[in-house]
Structures are given as structure tokens and as C-alpha cells.
Amino acid sequence: MRRTVNIGLLGLGTVGGGVVKLLEQNGRAIAQKLGRPLEIRRILVRDLNRSRAVKVPPELLTARAETILEDPDIHIIVEVMGGLEPAREYILKALRQGKSVVTANKDLLALYGKELFAAADAGGADLFFEASVGGGIPIVHSLKECLAGNRISRVMGIVNGTTNYILTKMSREEREFAEVLAEAQRLGYAEADPRSDIEGDDAARKMAILASIAFGTRVTYPEVYHEGIANLHPQDIKYAADLGYAIKLLGIAWDDGEAVEVRVHPALVPLTHPLASVGGAFNAIFVEGDAVGEAMFYGQGAGEMPTASAVVGDIMEAARNLIHGTRGRISCTCFTQKPIKPIEDIVTRYYLRMIVKDRPGVLAAIAGVFGERQVSLASVIQVGMVGEQAELVFITHLVRERNLREALEILEGLPVVNQIACVIRVEGGTAH
Incomplete structure (x- = not known):
């Protein structure tokens, strides 16, 4: 390897811009931790002439993915463009060529994880995806490594910041769902098309990933039962509070040893439970293992810099493996196939x-x-x-x-x- 670890960045939107900023901001400290500097060599964008929030040298930009994927001097591919295609095609091509990949793409992993991990194994490459769940919260690494000695029986959490922001405002201000959603869209907490968030699809994709890792059995997005929050009324939030509960959109995964259940829906949570106090756009993931007992991971689950934090952490791990001529933790931990409970x-x-x-x-x-x-x-x-x-x-x-x-x-x-x-x-x- 050359002294510099070179990166090909696929996408320069919110997360891609955050990755560029973070590598510039903390580049010297990162190089000291790795023993070698990281350098973004090329960036794939749709429009070369579009104005961007983050400034990069024009010569780094390309509209041709092949320029990055076929460059032998690019060691790590970072996919932050989102969507299923052509992101899936690009990641598969990179992995099969032996290039390590870091992605934040929960949609891909929740549907095509098996195919991606098989390509990583075939190419002898790393596939890292910390940023796909929980933004800057280190939950994937924790489940795969720090808690790997446990039998995990439960993963339960608030994994969508938009819905948690809406429910927090409805609870504290006794306002209607439609009114708070419109405000969340104005403030940038909700997308112009908020369906993926408010109907539970986004959370369901994340729970498919978490359940697969936690229980060692493959769970895909279509197998996750999910409901949204559009039908919740302020009076039910008030009555729940009077009874000692908060209402949250929860992702819930259980493993009873024979089958697993994975679901996303609004739920009453006792006010004494740690998840009940998680407000605003924050995420929190509660894990229960036979050795560790109960643990909760809390932090910002989305946004430019929290997500970039997870992406850069994965880049550093992939770079460290390349420097030492090894692969990291096993990409796929789905060693069994348990039935999904209806x-x-x-x-x-x-x-x-x-x-x-x-x-x-x-x-x-x-x-x-x-x-x-x-x-x-x-x-x-x-x-x-x-x-x-x-x-x-x-x-x-x-x-x-x-x-x-x-x-x-x-x-x-x-x-x-x-x-x-x-x-x-x-x-x-x-x-x-």
C-alpha cells in the first residue's frame, strides 16, 4: 500500500458533505491514530456544475462511477448516495474487486444484506455499515463485538428521530399530529415526503438490521410488521400520561430461542423506563443480554455530522485492516435461520x-x-x-x-x- 489510504466517495449530499468536513477538520488526529493519512481521491456526483454546501476542488468530482470503482489506487469506497440502485450495483462491483466498502445505506442492507456480505466474502473485502442505524450511536459495532459474548434476547428502541420529535411535541404541547408534522417539515426535522418516517418504514428497515445482528438470524425489511403514528390523538397521549406512560414509536425485537418477533409500532412505555424520557429528535436503543443485563445507547440518530462520525469511524477501521493486511470483524453474523413470528x-x-x-x-x-x-x-x-x-x-x-x-x-x-x-x-x- 501507498502511505496514504485513498477514498472514493459516492455521493456528496448531506452525509457525504459531513464526511468531507470531518476528514478535513480532524484529519491530522485521524492520521496520528492510524499511522497514515486518509485522503479523498475522487467524489461521484450527479451534476458537476451544481453549487454545494461543502467546498471541494473541482478536479475531485466525477459523474462516472467507473472512474472511482476501476481506479486501483482507491482503496476504500464510501457509499452515501442512498437508494437501492445504482448504489447496490456499485457496492457489489467494489466488493468483488476486493475494495473495502463503508455504507450508510439501510435500505440496501435491510433487503440485500445477504448478497452484499457474500460479495464481501468472495472479494476478501470489508463491508462496514455503522451509520445505517442510529446515526452516530455505535450500536452495530457494540452488537457485533462488545456484546458478542452475550445471548441477546431483546432489542428495543426509538430509531427514528422524526417521529420521536413529533410525538414529543404532541405530548408536551397537546397538539394535533398534522399540525406538528407541518412544523417539523418547516424546521427540517421531517422530509417534504415524510411517509417513510411517519408510516414506520424507516424504523422497520433499521430493526431488520439490528435483529439480524443481535439474534444471528437473517431478517429482511418485508418481514418486519410496522405501523405508523398518523392515527394517534392528543387525548390518548394525555390519558397514557395520566396512567403513567409515554407513547413512543418503538422498534421491538425479541428472541425466545425458537422464533423471533420483529415489529415497529406506537407503544405505551412506562414513565419509569429509560426510553420514556428520550425526547426530541434523539434516538435510543435498549439491549438486554444474559451477561451484560440491560444497556441503553443514546444519541443523535441522524444529521450531517453525527452520521458522518459513524462513517468516518468505519473508514478508519477499514483503513486499519488494509494497513495490517487483514479483514475485520465478520461481515455477516447470520449463522442460523429462525422463523419470524406473525x-x-x-x-x-x-x-x-x-x-x-x-x-x-x-x-x-x-x-x-x-x-x-x-x-x-x-x-x-x-x-x-x-x-x-x-x-x-x-x-x-x-x-x-x-x-x-x-x-x-x-x-x-x-x-x-x-x-x-x-x-x-x-x-x-x-x-x-
Whole structure:
């Protein structure tokens, strides 16, 4: 190898610009830590003439990926362009040529991880992806190395900053979802098209990656059940708080030894749980292992410089391996294939809000339906009146989701039940 470790950067958007800034800002310290300097040799962009937030010498820019991928003097490819194609094509080509790759692309990993890791093994190259989950939070490295001696039974967390910002504002200011979303878009916390965030898709991709690493079994994005936050109402956030809970969009992964469940949805979290206090656009990931016990990783889960921090950390690890003529940690840790539990088979607790007729015998009729379907109620509270109707809130004990759905289907047909207004799972208790 030459004394300088040369980098080919695919993309110069928000994250790519952050990588350039960080390498310039801390380049001397990085070189001292590695024993060799890192240098960006070429940068792939779509438009050579576009004005950019970060200044780079024009001669570094190219619109042809081959200029980077086929340059023998470029040792590490850094993919921060996003999307599935042509990013997948470029990464596969680089890995098969033996070039190490650092990527922040959660979409690719959640769908095509197996193919990418196979290409890395075939080419004898490293594939690092810390920035794909949790921005600057070092969760991938921690699961793959620091906690590798544990049997991880649970990973649960807030892995989307946009939805956490929205829910925090709704909770603290008792405002409607649509109003807070519009504000988040104005402030840059939410995209112009926010569907991937608010519908849970972004979090589902990240949970597919985390579950695969934590449990050693491959989980892909289509296998992750997910719901979004658009249907949450301020009154449910308020009622939850009165009962001692916060509502968060959670990514949840369990391994019971036989099967795994991986899901993303709004959930009530006890105010005593560490995740309940995570506010704003921050992320937090709670891990439970047989040796370490409970651990939580907290920090900024997105943004230019936090994400660049994770990317540069991976670049340094890839460079260190090249300098010493070795490969790093095993790219793929999916050594088994456990079944994914259908959402109907999960067992958890539930928060329910119903609008019912205010007359004698209503509660007994509802309780009878729940009892027939083996849904045990922990508490029932009349929280108010809606005209001449009563508004009831129920919290269940642990129950199988299939049983709850069957009970709710029957209840919807009862003349005394006018509306099942809200159903939210309750999480953050002991393992089931």
C-alpha cells in the first residue's frame, strides 16, 4: 500500500458533505491514530456544475462511477448516495474487486444484506455499515463485538428521530399530529415526503438490521410488521400520561430461542423506563443480554455530522485492516435461520379506548366478550363523556394478539359499542 489510504466517495449530499468536513477538520488526529493519512481521491456526483454546501476542488468530482470503482489506487469506497440502485450495483462491483466498502445505506442492507456480505466474502473485502442505524450511536459495532459474548434476547428502541420529535411535541404541547408534522417539515426535522418516517418504514428497515445482528438470524425489511403514528390523538397521549406512560414509536425485537418477533409500532412505555424520557429528535436503543443485563445507547440518530462520525469511524477501521493486511470483524453474523413470528402470535399488553353507550350493563357485556376470548383486563377507567356516550379506557394483562383481535371484532358488532377509538400495545415490562 501507498502511505496514504485513498477514498472514493459516492455521493456528496448531506452525509457525504459531513464526511468531507470531518476528514478535513480532524484529519491530522485521524492520521496520528492510524499511522497514515486518509485522503479523498475522487467524489461521484450527479451534476458537476451544481453549487454545494461543502467546498471541494473541482478536479475531485466525477459523474462516472467507473472512474472511482476501476481506479486501483482507491482503496476504500464510501457509499452515501442512498437508494437501492445504482448504489447496490456499485457496492457489489467494489466488493468483488476486493475494495473495502463503508455504507450508510439501510435500505440496501435491510433487503440485500445477504448478497452484499457474500460479495464481501468472495472479494476478501470489508463491508462496514455503522451509520445505517442510529446515526452516530455505535450500536452495530457494540452488537457485533462488545456484546458478542452475550445471548441477546431483546432489542428495543426509538430509531427514528422524526417521529420521536413529533410525538414529543404532541405530548408536551397537546397538539394535533398534522399540525406538528407541518412544523417539523418547516424546521427540517421531517422530509417534504415524510411517509417513510411517519408510516414506520424507516424504523422497520433499521430493526431488520439490528435483529439480524443481535439474534444471528437473517431478517429482511418485508418481514418486519410496522405501523405508523398518523392515527394517534392528543387525548390518548394525555390519558397514557395520566396512567403513567409515554407513547413512543418503538422498534421491538425479541428472541425466545425458537422464533423471533420483529415489529415497529406506537407503544405505551412506562414513565419509569429509560426510553420514556428520550425526547426530541434523539434516538435510543435498549439491549438486554444474559451477561451484560440491560444497556441503553443514546444519541443523535441522524444529521450531517453525527452520521458522518459513524462513517468516518468505519473508514478508519477499514483503513486499519488494509494497513495490517487483514479483514475485520465478520461481515455477516447470520449463522442460523429462525422463523419470524406473525404479529397475530405476539403476546403483550394493550391500551384500548372505546366510546360506548352510557347505560347499565354495558361494561358487563364488554367484559363478557373479553373473557370469552381469554383477554384479561388489568384496569378499566371511565375518562370522560362524549355527548351522552361514555369514554372508557382499558389496560389488559398479557394477551395473544389474535385473541384480542377476535374480541375487538365481536365488540365492533355490539349495539352498545359505538366506536373502538384506539388500540395501542403496551411495552417496556418484563420479558414474556
